Amino acid sequence: MSVRHAILGLLAEGPLHGYELRSAYENELVPQSRLNAGQVYATLDRLLRDGLVHHEVVAQNDRPDKKVFALTAQGRDELGRWLGHASKVDLDLRNETFLKLMVARRLPEGDWRGVIALERRGAFERLHQATQARARADRDATPLSITLLLDLAVLKLEGLLEWLDRCEEALGKETP
């Protein structure tokens, strides 16, 4: 339920308009992500229904009144509860690469080496982009949220490549 709690987190800093919420999410919280407007308003509706946020109408002189959303005490509690619990990490263990290897290994004509080679190429292409973007992030004034995401991308891709080496070694022993 990450969007729901992300919205509670943004509102904990102060009341925001729906549009401001969306742009804070996309530009500050989770850079280079997209959150569609429908999703923001649907989530806000549910948060209103559950009593976690309420809206306030702010009068503006030269423009129509602005409807802003703010956290309720209950919403603040829910945010605290979320932050205080370990996340369920999605390790994506039974991923597509694994599945392809298991299938290829069983088929008489199954080319598991070919599968590994293809997956490795894809991972290296992305790691090439990620390591150099990460290097550039240190030279330029890049927001911390972006550098941390690049770090995570680099480490995950490295892990995937290391795992592919293990697969190659183990499958090679099975069918030399």
Added chain:
Amino acid sequence: MTTTGTRTTAIALHGVHKVFGESSTRVEALAGIDLDVGAGEFVAIMGPSGSGKSTLLHLIGGLDVATSGTVAVGGEDLASLNDDQLTMLRRRKIGFVFQAYNLVSVLTAIENVALPLIIDGIAESRANERAGRALDLVGLGSRPDHRPGEMSGGEQQRIAIARSLVAEPVLLLADEPTGNLDSVTGDQTMRLLRRLVDEEGQTVIMVTHDARDAAMADRIVRLRDGRIVEEQTLPPVKSGADVLASLEGLDAPEDAP
């Protein structure tokens, strides 16, 4: 130098074999290698332990000779050179960086860097001037008088890189250059190599078993049992924001109602 298309070829290997030992101890470390590397290219050589990576690097660097096939560096066939000419080639055209920094502990940073030039008979003042520039290039221009023992592993490796560059070689050969470094100083070393390629047009051939290091190169060559089993040319790098956008997994998941 030979030219293929518009790009100058820095090294060219054709049908290279390398055999160690005889009969029962015979090992074919390289079993027919064909490899061209263009000037200004950054190539990573990967492969399991014992696949022939170091042997390949030694042949390219003229530290050992091929059993058969040709190895040409800057258009010169190494087999056609006598010992003195080979020594000159190693000294003036090729820079080496190893996992061990191989610095002289009683010499200062700048003295270590200037050493290859001094050995080559270049006057001390001129050698120091060039060593100073090489130290600037690796970001250690402000610490010329420190001895290796007073510097971190990463800094020592950067001195070793400066030393390998001081003769302005056409080719830089690196064998597991981050092997002794932690991940932060390892990254710094790799970024330095990348910058030398991008900004100085340096040609680099690097052996590594580290995927993160290899991903900094323009091309990855994979060896198995002395043969090239895979080659991958990596696409040019996009801008930072575009990279993030292209790495999936950032869009918000739909929440359950």
